Amino acid sequence: MKTLAIHGGAGALPKSEMTQERAQEFHEALRYVLHVGYSCLNQGKPSLDAVEASVVALEDNPLFNAGRGSSFNRDGKIEMEAALMDGITLKAGASSLLRNVRNPVKLARKVMEKTPHVLLSAYAAEVFAQSEGLVMEADDYFFTTYRYEAMLKIRGSNKTPLSEDVVVPASLHSFTMSTVGAVACDVNHNLAAASSSGGTTNKYAGRVGQSCIVGAGVYANNKTCAVSCTGLGEAFMRALTAYDLSAQMEYKGSSLVDAAREVIHKKLNANGGLVSIDSKGGIAIQYTTQGMYRGWVTQEGRIFTAIYDSCFEWDLSGKVKSKDIKDPFN
Amino acid sequence: MKTLAIHGGAGALPKSEMTQERAQEFHEALRYVLHVGYSCLNQGKPSLDAVEASVVALEDNPLFNAGRGSSFNRDGKIEMEAALMDGITLKAGASSLLRNVRNPVKLARKVMEKTPHVLLSAYAAEVFAQSEGLVMEADDYFFTTYRYEAMLKIRGSNKTPLSEDVVVPASLHSFTMSTVGAVACDVNHNLAAASSSGGTTNKYAGRVGQSCIVGAGVYANNKTCAVSCTGLGEAFMRALTAYDLSAQMEYKGSSLVDAAREVIHKKLNANGGLVSIDSKGGIAIQYTTQGMYRGWVTQEGRIFTAIYDSCFEWDLSGKVKSKDIKDPFN
Numbered sequence: 001m002k003t004l005a006i007h008g009g010a011g012a013l014p015k016s017e018m019t020q021e022r023a024q025e026f027h028e029a030l031r032y033v034l035h036v037g038y039s040c041l042n043q044g045k046p047s048l049d050a051v052e053a054s055v056v057a058l059e060d061n062p063l064f065n066a067g068r069g070s071s072f073n074r075d076g077k078i079e080m081e082a083a084l085m086d087g088i089t090l091k092a093g094a095s096s097l098l099r100n101v102r103n104p105v106k107l108a109r110k111v112m113e114k115t116p117h118v119l120l121s122a123y124a125a126e127v128f129a130q131s132e133g134l135v136m137e138a139d140d141y142f143f144t145t146y147r148y149e150a151m152l153k154i155r156g157s158n159k160t161p162l163s164e165d166v167v168v169p170a171s172l173h174s175f176t177m178s179t180v181g182a183v184a185c186d187v188n189h190n191l192a193a194a195s196s197s198g199g200t201t202n203k204y205a206g207r208v209g210q211s212c213i214v215g216a217g218v219y220a221n222n223k224t225c226a227v228s229c230t231g232l233g234e235a236f237m238r239a240l241t242a243y244d245l246s247a248q249m250e251y252k253g254s255s256l257v258d259a260a261r262e263v264i265h266k267k268l269n270a271n272g273g274l275v276s277i278d279s280k281g282g283i284a285i286q287y288t289t290q291g292m293y294r295g296w297v298t299q300e301g302r303i304f305t306a307i308y309d310s311c312f313e314w315d316l317s318g319k320v321k322s323k324d325i326k327d328p329f330n
Numbered sequence: 331m332k333t334l335a336i337h338g339g340a341g342a343l344p345k346s347e348m349t350q351e352r353a354q355e356f357h358e359a360l361r362y363v364l365h366v367g368y369s370c371l372n373q374g375k376p377s378l379d380a381v382e383a384s385v386v387a388l389e390d391n392p393l394f395n396a397g398r399g400s401s402f403n404r405d406g407k408i409e410m411e412a413a414l415m416d417g418i419t420l421k422a423g424a425s426s427l428l429r430n431v432r433n434p435v436k437l438a439r440k441v442m443e444k445t446p447h448v449l450l451s452a453y454a455a456e457v458f459a460q461s462e463g464l465v466m467e468a469d470d471y472f473f474t475t476y477r478y479e480a481m482l483k484i485r486g487s488n489k490t491p492l493s494e495d496v497v498v499p500a501s502l503h504s505f506t507m508s509t510v511g512a513v514a515c516d517v518n519h520n521l522a523a524a525s526s527s528g529g530t531t532n533k534y535a536g537r538v539g540q541s542c543i544v545g546a547g548v549y550a551n552n553k554t555c556a557v558s559c560t561g562l563g564e565a566f567m568r569a570l571t572a573y574d575l576s577a578q579m580e581y582k583g584s585s586l587v588d589a590a591r592e593v594i595h596k597k598l599n600a601n602g603g604l605v606s607i608d609s610k611g612g613i614a615i616q617y618t619t620q621g622m623y624r625g626w627v628t629q630e631g632r633i634f635t636a637i638y639d640s641c642f643e644w645d646l647s648g649k650v651k652s653k654d655i656k657d658p659f660n
Binding site (some may be wrong): 085090091092096097115116117118119120121122123124125127128203204205206207208209213214215216233234237238239240243244247248251252 | 415420426427445447448449450451452453454455457458534535536537543544545546563564567570581582
């Protein structure tokens, strides 16, 4: 019953800017992340380990807006955040406003396991990370010219694509709505979810987004589902999108697929998406943007990655089996 | 249809430590806060103004753990947080890890109205507060010997009453679970909610609690209810208690009273409480602790304050009409 789903952010590059080489690079990166996470599940490790390992792999890849390669705020600084949640115990850990922690999701797990708290933030959280032996990196490590120029471009044009009040052109989606995340179901039918993000390009210094808020950007409960969201964070924070999906399953008896559609396409007044699974092997992936970097491994062990509306299928050895499979979720 | 409900924290002083004089002081403080908030409603102001004004009055009173009189973390520092939400627009604002902002709830409103964000935190939030002309105070302003000694007592005894894993003796409830908040329904049937807190005594530096998390410690939606919570914040953050009350009304068709009972007495695995109202004039107040500082004004204009299981009723001029009315909610 092992399943895994990951995302590298709604708001993929617009099709017009996506070359075949670049798309291939993203597909391969997503496949590698699935390999990392699914290996955990195959070794019998809990879903919490699988989502953490998947998100670490996403954070370490500068293609995605989390960890290395994070977005810049309007002061030209990186402030990262992450959270994870365990569907068995409903325990959760999160951290925000991080500048030099290599893997924010590892800090989120330390907060969950080593403190009585859920959310630890800013300078004191970095001190705690160091005391727990987490790897710290200098500012340079996180820097990417691509993300820095994206910030300058938006700041320079005085656009603030930070709220659903502002119409964000599709060409800017990839700057504004990227986040990474993973959800997993392990061999014992236990669920877990994790999210991590550099946040919105050109955000205010001190802005905290959905990716570290339990119930907004991440939620897991064995009774219902595990969810990781991506998109204009403020809308998810006000709609409690991740928990709302669970609540619709628990209180209305909705299926995972119906609830995922409802929260993304009807209740969320903004662009974004999510990956979600249930403990019966079900997977639901929904988004409103032109594309979303994503991947999943079904309960039959089939491995898929996707950016727009068609998917790559991969074999276990990491070779492409097909490049033109219809997205089964949309 | 104007209604208002406020709280000054679950985990009131244990009855054994509460003198008649001290109880009178709390009742009068709560009555004054109701007067402030209800005056806004009587002047035809929106519920958002009423909850903000009520919480400002609670923050300014050192009897309560928010603003002046906030709890100390284990480093001997104060780090405050607040949030508010508008039930018409579902817009929300919040701020956390504040050291010198006199009224955190005012900053929360500025975040809501002047930025595209929901949550702004730590040093950058204080800079923003100053740029918006909010009153800043030196550390001394917030200091109370009572709260400082409470921290030393808990730190010294190596107790960390910060998680539901640790059994917190009732005598420590007043140190660990105080928060303030208000919910209101205005003449136009619009709802709003606000919360503010100094957080848990002896918390880690950098800990962010429920009072600044939309859906955990505060939520408002004209379709359902307005809620402000108090208690062991981490449990509320994992249970999304404020939003859960709304979700049970929306998806299960529960009444306000039933949903409030369910989320506090059945779904929350920790001590705490909440005040909540709906747009039909209904009020529900629930708590699991021995006492909760609280007050409310009914749609008929009757004014009540309470600490334990009996209530004071007040007339409009601020005189006590009765000191022995049975709590109508429990």
